Structures are given as C-alpha cells and as structure tokens.
Amino acid sequence: MYKIIKYVLHDIFRNRILLAYVVLLSLSSFGLFMMNEDVSKGISSLLTVLLIVVPMVSILFTTIYFFNSYEFIELLVAQPLKRSNILLGVYSGVGLSLLAAFWVGIGLPIIIFDGTVVGWYFLLSGSLLTMIFVSLAFLASVLTRDKTRGIGISMLLWFYFTLIFDGILLMVLFAFSDYPLEKLTIFLSCLNPVDLARIMILLKMDISALMGYTGAVFNQFFGSSLGIVISISVMLIWVAVPIAIALRIFERKNL
Amino acid sequence: MIQIEGLQKRYGKIQALRGIDLTFNLGQVVALVGPNASGKTTLIKCLLGMVIPDGGKIIFDGNDIKGDVLYKRRIGYMPQIGRYPDNMRMGYLFGMMKDLGKTRVKELFDEELIVAFKLEEMFGKPMRALSGGTRQKVSAALSFLFDPEVIILDEPTAGLDPLASEILKQKIQKEKDAGKLILVTSHIMSELEEIADSIAYIVEGEAIFYKSIAEIKSESGEERLGRALFHLLHNLKCTR
Numbered sequence: 001m002y003k004i005i006k007y008v009l010h011d012i013f014r015n016r017i018l019l020a021y022v023v024l025l026s027l028s029s030f031g032l033f034m035m036n037e038d039v040s041k042g043i044s045s046l047l048t049v050l051l052i053v054v055p056m057v058s059i060l061f062t063t064i065y066f067f068n069s070y071e072f073i074e075l076l077v078a079q080p081l082k083r084s085n086i087l088l089g090v091y092s093g094v095g096l097s098l099l100a101a102f103w104v105g106i107g108l109p110i111i112i113f114d115g116t117v118v119g120w121y122f123l124l125s126g127s128l129l130t131m132i133f134v135s136l137a138f139l140a141s142v143l144t145r146d147k148t149r150g151i152g153i154s155m156l157l158w159f160y161f162t163l164i165f166d167g168i169l170l171m172v173l174f175a176f177s178d179y180p181l182e183k184l185t186i187f188l189s190c191l192n193p194v195d196l197a198r199i200m201i202l203l204k205m206d207i208s209a210l211m212g213y214t215g216a217v218f219n220q221f222f223g224s225s226l227g228i229v230i231s232i233s234v235m236l237i238w239v240a241v242p243i244a245i246a247l248r249i250f251e252r253k254n255l
Numbered sequence: 256m257i258q259i260e261g262l263q264k265r266y267g268k269i270q271a272l273r274g275i276d277l278t279f280n281l282g283q284v285v286a287l288v289g290p291n292a293s294g295k296t297t298l299i300k301c302l303l304g305m306v307i308p309d310g311g312k313i314i315f316d317g318n319d320i321k322g323d324v325l326y327k328r329r330i331g332y333m334p335q336i337g338r339y340p341d342n343m344r345m346g347y348l349f350g351m352m353k354d355l356g357k358t359r360v361k362e363l364f365d366e367e368l369i370v371a372f373k374l375e376e377m378f379g380k381p382m383r384a385l386s387g388g389t390r391q392k393v394s395a396a397l398s399f400l401f402d403p404e405v406i407i408l409d410e411p412t413a414g415l416d417p418l419a420s421e422i423l424k425q426k427i428q429k430e431k432d433a434g435k436l437i438l439v440t441s442h443i444m445s446e447l448e449e450i451a452d453s454i455a456y457i458v459e460g461e462a463i464f465y466k467s468i469a470e471i472k473s474e475s476g477e478e479r480l481g482r483a484l485f486h487l488l489h490n491l492k493c494t495r
Contacts, residue, residue: 007351011342071338078303078334079355080327254266254306 001085001092004076008093011072012065018101021057025049025105033113040205043114043122046106047201050126051194054102055133056158062094062137063154067147074255087138087250091243095134102130121204121228125197128235132193133158135242142249165192173213182217189214193238196231203227256281256405256436257302261311264297264460271297273460274311279438281404284431286447287440288484289457295440296335298457299407302438303332328359331403335410335440337394339382345393346378352397359401368396371422388414395423399430406430408439412446424450444481456484463491 012018028049029042036042066073069090076086106126110119140153169188173181189195199215203224218227257279264272271294279285287295300306302313304320304327312319315326339348353364369375372392377385385393391414398406408427412420427437427450441447447454448468455465464487468480475486 003355011340014342069340072340072343074305074334075339076355077305078327078332079352080324080359081355082324252307255300 001089004081004086004089005093005096008069008090009097011069012093012097015065017061018097021061021098022101022105024053025102026109028053029106029109033109039114039116040118043110043118043201044205046110046122047198050106050122050129050201051198052162054106054126054129055162055194058098058130058133059137059140059154059158060151061098062134063141063150064147065094066090066138066141067150077255083251084247087142087247088243091134091138095131098130098134099127102126118201118204122201124232125200125235128232128239129193129197131239132235132242135239135246138246139242139249142246142253161192161194166195169195169214182221185214185217186221189218190234193235196235196238200228200231200235203231256316258314259298259302259311260314262298262301262308262313263310264294264301264306264308271460272301272308275457275460275462277455277462277465279436281436282431282434283453284427284437284439284451286451286454287438287457288442288447288454293457294460295457296409297460299332299409299438299440302407303327303330328356328401329404331398331401331406333391333394333398333406333408333411335413337390337397339390339393341381341383343382344378345374345380345382345385348382348393349374349378349397349400352400356401359403361402363402365399365402366396368392368399368422368426371426372396372419388416388419391415392419395426399426403435405436405438408437410440410442412441412443420446444479444484448480454484456488 029046032045032049033039033042036045073086073090077083103123107123110122136157137154140157141150143153144150169185169192172188173185176184189199195214198212199218202215203219218231221227257277259275259277262272262275263270275294275298287298289295297306301308302320304324312321314320315323316329318326320326343351349369372395374389374392374396377389382390382393391411395408395411395415398408406427411423411427415423424446427439431437431450437450439447439451451468453465453467454471455462457463466474471487472478472480472483475483475490477483477486
C-alpha cells in the first residue's frame with residue numbers, strides 16, 4: 001500500500017490543477033488577511049472559502065482524478081495486490097496531497113498572521129472537511145463506471161451539503177417553530193459536515209451573531225468544549241463511513 | 256494447473272458466461288476462440304479476479320482463487336487494450352511494475368521482449384504519446400516480465416507489426432517449451448495454428464468444444480485450421 005501511495009503522490013504533485021488550487025487558496029488567504037486590519041475578521045471572511053471552495057475542490061478533484069487513473073487502478077487489480085489496499089492507497093495519496101495543498105495555501109498564512117487557537121481549529125476543521133469530501137468522492141466514483149455520471153453525483157453531493165441541506169433545515173425549523181427543536185436541530189446538523197465545521201470554528205471564535213440558530217443551540221446545549229469534541233467525532237465518522245462503503249462496493253466491482 | 260468449474264457471470268440482463276467447464280495444464284498453449292462478445296475476455300478477467308463470477312469456481316494449482324490474490328504472482332497478463340497512466344513515462348512504468356512485483360521473480364526479470372522490441376529507446380516517452388502498437392509491445396513485455404508460470408494473452412498480435420508479432424510468437428513458443436501454460440485469444444486462425452496446441456471454442460458464454468488442433472483437423476478431414484473449425488461448427492449445428 002505504501003508503494004501505491006508513493007506512486008500516486010509522484011503523479012499528483014506534478015498536477016497543474018492542484019497547483020492552481022494552492023495558488024487560489026494562498027491568494028485568497030493572503031489577500032483577506034492583508035485587506036482586513038483585524039485578523040479575526042480575516043478569518044471569518046476566509047470561512048466562506050473554507051466552507052464552499054475547499055469541499056468543492058476536494059470532491060471534484062478527487063472524482064476526476066479517480067476516473068483519470070482508472071487505467072492505473074485496472075493495471076494494479078491484475079497484479080497480486082488486494083483491492084482494499086489499492087483503493088486505500090489511492091485514497092491516502094489523493095487525501096494527503098489535498099491536505100498538503102490546504103496546509104500550504106491556507107495553513108501557512110493563518111499560522112503567520114493569526115497563530116491563535118481559533119486558527120488551529122480553523123485548520124483542523126478544514127483538514128477534516130477535505131478528508132470528508134475525498135471520502136464522498138470515492139463513494140461517488142465507485143458507484144458508476146461513467147466519468148460524467150461520477151462527476152455529476154459528486155457535484156450533487158457538494159450542492160446538497162453546501163446549499164440544499166441548509167434550505168431544508170431552515171424549512172423544517174420554520175414549519176415546526178412552535179415546538180422545542182433543540183435536540184432535533186443538533187441531530188440534523190450532525191447530518192451535515194459543512195455545518196459542523198462552521199459551528200466548530202464559530203464556537204471557538206465566540207461570535208454569536210454569526211453562529212446562527214444551529215450554532216447557538218450547540219453552544220447552549222454542550223457549552224463550547226463538549227460541542228467541539230462532539231463535532232470533531234461526528235466529522236471523523238463522516239470521514240470513515242463513505243470510504244468504508246466505497247471499499248465494500250469496490251471489492252465486488254467488475255473492472 | 257487451472258480448473259474452471261461451472262463458471263457463470265451475468266452483467267445486468269446479459270448472461271456473459273453460462274457455466275463454463277475447462278481444464279488447462281502446464282506445457283499447453285490453449286487458444287480461446289469464439290465470436291465477438293462470446294465471453295472470452297470475461298472468462299480471462301474472472302481468472303484474474305478483475306471480474307467476480309456469480310457462480311462456479313476457479314481452482315488454481317489446487318486452491319480456489321476466491322478471496323485470494325497471491326495466486327496472481329504466478330500469472331502474467333496482456334490485456335486486449337493496454338491502458339496506462341497517461342503522464343507516466345515508459346521507463347517509469349517498467350520501474351514501477353518491477354518495484355511492485357519485486358518478490359515475484361526468483362532471480363532475474365525476464366526482459367527479453369523489452370530488448371527484442373527495442374523499447375528502451377522509448378523509455379523517456381510518456382505513455383499517452385505512444386502508438387497503439389507500441390502500447391501493445393509494452394503490454395506484452397510486462398506480461399512476461401515476472402517470468403510467470405501462466406501467461407494470459409488477450410488478442411496479443413492485434414495491432415502489432417509483422418516483425419513484432421513474429422518476435423512474440425517465438426517468445427510464446429519458447430515459454431511453452433519451458434513448460435509454461437499459455438492462454439491466448441485471437442481471431443487469426445493461421446496464427447493460432449502456429450502457436451496453439453488446443454482450441455476451446457466459446458459461443459454465447461458456453462464452451463461448445465475443447466479439442467487439440469490435431470483432433471480438429473483429423474475429425475473434419477481438412478488441412479487448414481480455419482476450414483476445419485468451420486466444418487466442425489457446421490456439423491455441430493446440424494446435430495443439435
């Protein structure tokens with residue numbers, strides 16, 4: 001498996017799209033930090049990049065990369081290698097490179113300009129989000145043989161988690177606003193890793209105005225530290241479950 | 256060496272394999288022959304664990320291959336269409352395959368075909384820049400690289416130039432004499448006549464006969480393999 005990771009890394013590090021991603025991230029983070037006098041304002045502006053751009057690039061890049069290396073995967077399957085090792089090898093390779101891109105593009109500026117606890121939480125939730133969307137991308141990719149369809153599924157997932165889900169959540173909250181909804185809200189926000197990432201950072205930043213309803217409920221219910229522990233654990237589940245399902249499907253897939 | 260028992264595979268509505276029984280032994284060169292889409296490639300992919308069969312089993316050297324991957328150390332495979340990572344250079348590809356299969360060879364890698372096809376001159380080229388024929392040469396060289404006991408060649412000479420296919424045929428003969436089992440699919444009868452000793456004829460996912468070439472010829476009374484097969488199939492159709 002380590003050899004597979006090595007070859008995937010070798011392949012990805014020469015990839016221009018990944019380079020463009022790093023440049024985009026560093027431009028936006030350096031730009032936002034330099035424009036805002038207040039560092040925490042810079043971070044809250046960067047939050048938008050984190051919650052929208054990072055998931056999108058992670059899921060799309062991974063899906064496209066998976067289908068582009070389909071030949072490589074086929075070649076490996078004919079070799080005496082376990083399918084689970086092959087998929088996990090490619091997964092780790094892609095995940096590591098996207099994490100590296102994230103840490104260079106956003107991590108470095110945050111450590112330079114901010115360096116506070118909030119910054120570290122920002123980086124932690126960004127890393128988790130990256131891995132979650134890489135996992136989801138693998139799930140989308142093994143579901144179909146067709147590249148266009150795979151990318152379609154990935155786009156839908158991204159759309160769902162960044163936009164549609166919040167719309168549904170808002171509708172539910174609005175429709176049942178006469179009832180006590182705290183517990184339901186907590187449960188519902190666990191169903192969306194992007195929400196969890198947002199709540200986690202805002203709990204640390206303590207800007208209640210930006211927290212929104214779900215964040216406020218989290219804060220009230222768990223207090224900030226327990227809330228953070230819970231959101232981190234749920235996010236880890238979000239990393240593990242999609243890739244586990246993808247592995248099960250891939251084991252039985254006809255290539 | 257390889258026993259296939261009642262192998263079945265269905266893709267959605269299409270029944271690709273309907274219970275195939277075949278046995279292959281070391282020292283044989285078996286040709287899998289049949290119309291397009293008759294299930295030859297599916298059969299090969301089942302042998303390699305790339306396609307998981309729905310029913311039946313494959314015994315490789317006494318062990319069921321289900322859930323096993325180590326048996327593949329003893330198989331070399333040349334796919335019908337060799338597809339490789341686009342950006343990878345040829346030399347790097349060979350280096351990577353050797354690295355991944357380090358423990359598969361006892362002494363030396365079998366690089367005879369790399370030398371005979373003069374692939375080293377093109378080691379610096381990325382795989383996407385290669386012609387179809389050159390890619391076939393790479394596939395062929397890779398399938399023999401680990402000096403495996405079983406070699407599976409899916410339409411090996413399609414797209415190869417006459418010189419290269421002659422080199423490949425000689426290599427097949429040489430490996431056969433060394434006591435290896437070679438499975439080959441092809442549509443070119445004259446070529447199979449040269450290299451193969453038996454023919455398994457597959458139609459719509461069934462092996463309708465499996466005989467040595469000498470038998471086929473004497474039964475039909477024809478000298479040329481193509482005509483002999485035609486006769487045999489015609490007779491089979493009449494008796495059915």
